[in-house]
Amino acid sequence: MPTRIADAQRRSLSDPESFWAEAATAIRWTRAPKRVLDDSRAPFYRWFPDGELNTCYNALDLHVDTGRAEQLALIYDSPVTGTLERFTFRQLRDQVARFAGALAAQGVVKGDRVILYMPMIPEAVVAMLACARLGAVHSVVFGGFAAPELATRIDDAQPKLIVCASCGIEATRVIAYKPLLDEAITLAAHKPKACIVKQRSQLTAAMVAGRDLDWDACVASATPAACVPVAATDPLYILYTSGTTGQPKGVVRDNGGHAVALKWSMQNVYGVQPGEVFWAASDVGWVVGHSYIVYGPLLNGNTTILFEGKPVGTPNAGTFWRVIADHRVCTLFTAPTAFRAIKKEDPEGKLIRDFDLRSLRALFLAGERSDPATLVWAETQLGVPVVDHWWQTETGWAIVANCLGIESLPVKHGSPTVAVPGWDVRVLDEGGHEVPRGTTGALVCKLPLPPGSLLTLWNADQRYFDAYLKEFPGYYKTADAGYIDDAGYVYVMARTDDIINVAGHRLSTGAMEEVLASHPDVAECAVIGVADELKGEVPLGLLVLRDGAARTPEQVVQDVVHRVRDVIGPVAAFKLATVVKRLPKTRSGKILRGTMKKIADSQPYKQPATIDDPAVLGEIDASLRDVGYAKR
Numbered sequence: 001m002p003t004r005i006a007d008a009q010r011r012s013l014s015d016p017e018s019f020w021a022e023a024a025t026a027i028r029w030t031r032a033p034k035r036v037l038d039d040s041r042a043p044f045y046r047w048f049p050d051g052e053l054n055t056c057y058n059a060l061d062l063h064v065d066t067g068r069a070e071q072l073a074l075i076y077d078s079p080v081t082g083t084l085e086r087f088t089f090r091q092l093r094d095q096v097a098r099f100a101g102a103l104a105a106q107g108v109v110k111g112d113r114v115i116l117y118m119p120m121i122p123e124a125v126v127a128m129l130a131c132a133r134l135g136a137v138h139s140v141v142f143g144g145f146a147a148p149e150l151a152t153r154i155d156d157a158q159p160k161l162i163v164c165a166s167c168g169i170e171a172t173r174v175i176a177y178k179p180l181l182d183e184a185i186t187l188a189a190h191k192p193k194a195c196i197v198k199q200r201s202q203l204t205a206a207m208v209a210g211r212d213l214d215w216d217a218c219v220a221s222a223t224p225a226a227c228v229p230v231a232a233t234d235p236l237y238i239l240y241t242s243g244t245t246g247q248p249k250g251v252v253r254d255n256g257g258h259a260v261a262l263k264w265s266m267q268n269v270y271g272v273q274p275g276e277v278f279w280a281a282s283d284v285g286w287v288v289g290h291s292y293i294v295y296g297p298l299l300n301g302n303t304t305i306l307f308e309g310k311p312v313g314t315p316n317a318g319t320f321w322r323v324i325a326d327h328r329v330c331t332l333f334t335a336p337t338a339f340r341a342i343k344k345e346d347p348e349g350k351l352i353r354d355f356d357l358r359s360l361r362a363l364f365l366a367g368e369r370s371d372p373a374t375l376v377w378a379e380t381q382l383g384v385p386v387v388d389h390w391w392q393t394e395t396g397w398a399i400v401a402n403c404l405g406i407e408s409l410p411v412k413h414g415s416p417t418v419a420v421p422g423w424d425v426r427v428l429d430e431g432g433h434e435v436p437r438g439t440t441g442a443l444v445c446k447l448p449l450p451p452g453s454l455l456t457l458w459n460a461d462q463r464y465f466d467a468y469l470k471e472f473p474g475y476y477k478t479a480d481a482g483y484i485d486d487a488g489y490v491y492v493m494a495r496t497d498d499i500i501n502v503a504g505h506r507l508s509t510g511a512m513e514e515v516l517a518s519h520p521d522v523a524e525c526a527v528i529g530v531a532d533e534l535k536g537e538v539p540l541g542l543l544v545l546r547d548g549a550a551r552t553p554e555q556v557v558q559d560v561v562h563r564v565r566d567v568i569g570p571v572a573a574f575k576l577a578t579v580v581k582r583l584p585k586t587r588s589g590k591i592l593r594g595t596m597k598k599i600a601d602s603q604p605y606k607q608p609a610t611i612d613d614p615a616v617l618g619e620i621d622a623s624l625r626d627v628g629y630a631k632r
């Protein structure tokens, strides 16, 4: 392997404390850390335990104070509303300080949780940073989740206050958010003290007297708040992500390690220098939005783009190119599914030729496996390096990437390249032994994880330990399977649990099964992820009905599709279900979901030796064919 990246990997793993101590000098601390790593409660590690800082200060005020006050910090580009707004670092700092004052006026103090249920509008970014300014812990809930999902998060995080907008805009549809919030608060046992609502011009939300406050009025009467120093180890945010059950996992991120890692990653992973324009086409509700719409670029003194639109249909498949050209974007980060959508509408890339894309230096893809066809299409059309990189909500930043800021390695299609410095990636067999190069197994990272990765799960240390650290002592289990080749290139092939990836969104089939099973006519069910040309995977439900079911099979299918939308949300994209006579199982009663997935995707499969009744597989094959799958 060439030297620069190998050298950085070696230094980061042989002496992580001096590696990260050096990176930490790029952050402005109110009390510089003297200790780098606290391993006294291993496997619970803490970075920079005696450091103190404010993340919002580092993201905004620092740049105002050091010559970037008039540089653009945020560009809000919203083709769905026809709006373009620009904020300098000074303007954004002032808005954030005022909104922090509004939160403080409602009694929000350091350590309090604030849930944000917001579309992609500047107020979402302002609210996140305002929480960070006060040392309050934000938890952003993606707008595509339904009220019961929001209620679960309200009960887990116990927010003092919730910030919401009247609506989101999905292509041409206005989606009312506020009624979903009202319903969630009714469902939740915990009640917030107040809700601050941004009324958008597209829809005015009805307010609940005595609880709901108008964003604009709160801000108008607010006194700007100063940055509150917090311990490096204090939580900055909680971000819920799908687990194997309907109970999501509240990933907790700290302030110090997060700031150090993200700033380091902007320059070393993405190769982006302060002053440049960086665009992560994602949503603030996902980790990519947290790390690379908000915190990473701002910590690094970049201009970040907040894009309220879709890769296609807002207004067409040329919208990404228009944004790059208009704002001179140097680096774009999105999910492969966005490129599949663009490629489907404009296979020859004709719309690309309408724009001057000379500012673009690289495209980064993550969120799901990058299929080589899409990757090659993007490389050919854009003529810039296309970097697949692998990471997770839990890790907060890339585990495996082609670190363009350190050294650009040759690309091997199908691999996100090599371990990023700080990450000690290994492949283990079921017994926890390392496997030879080229052999597939569980992808794990040796502890301690680098700064910026999750501290724990909110109020659930034991669940954190059980989910990630228990199976392979001394390692973090990523729940992805894959292999490492002789040159150290990592290949990420599949999840080892029931998580599926739908249009770059991470969803739990277990959570969907819980919804299906709650239908009175459903005796048994399974949800599998089946291959989809656009979204990568989509969920498909298989239902066994009770004897004497009250509703017809067609009605039950309709019911469960509606139920998943109402309980989990439209983001689940659950539109396919079919009734089957029985489900294939092992003799011990385990449902053979993996085998059904292979049948649906027309992949070769071996009949499991432990199968209870092999005849069921033929029945499943026929049922899947009826709904357009299993076509060989």
Ligand code: COA
Residues within 6 Å of the ligand: 119, 142, 143, 144, 145, 168, 170, 175, 281, 282, 283, 286, 288, 310, 311, 312, 334, 335, 337, 338, 341, 366, 367, 502, 503, 504, 505, 534, 535, 569, 570, 571, 572, 573
């Ligand atoms: N608020 C309310 N509803 C939302 C929503 C939000 N923030 N985000 C999505 N939805 C709804 C959509 O309207 C859609 O509803 P529908 O079933 O009524 O059509 C459903 O949730 C599924 O949304 P989505 O997965 O976005 O599918 P889509 O068909 O609208 O668009 C793509 C497909 C590929 C264009 C889109 O998924 C995309 O742009 N993906 C980019 C990937 C990405 O951002 N990944 C994040 C991690 S990097």
Ligand code: AMP
Residues within 6 Å of the ligand: 241, 287, 365, 366, 367, 368, 369, 370, 388, 389, 390, 391, 392, 393, 394, 416, 478, 479, 480, 492, 493, 494, 495, 501, 504, 505, 506
């Ligand atoms: P999320 O937590 O939503 O970011 O989803 C993380 C999961 O998405 C990972 O565990 C992988 O299964 C998948 N994933 C993310 N990036 C990649 C990638 N570059 N290649 C393969 N899978 C990926």
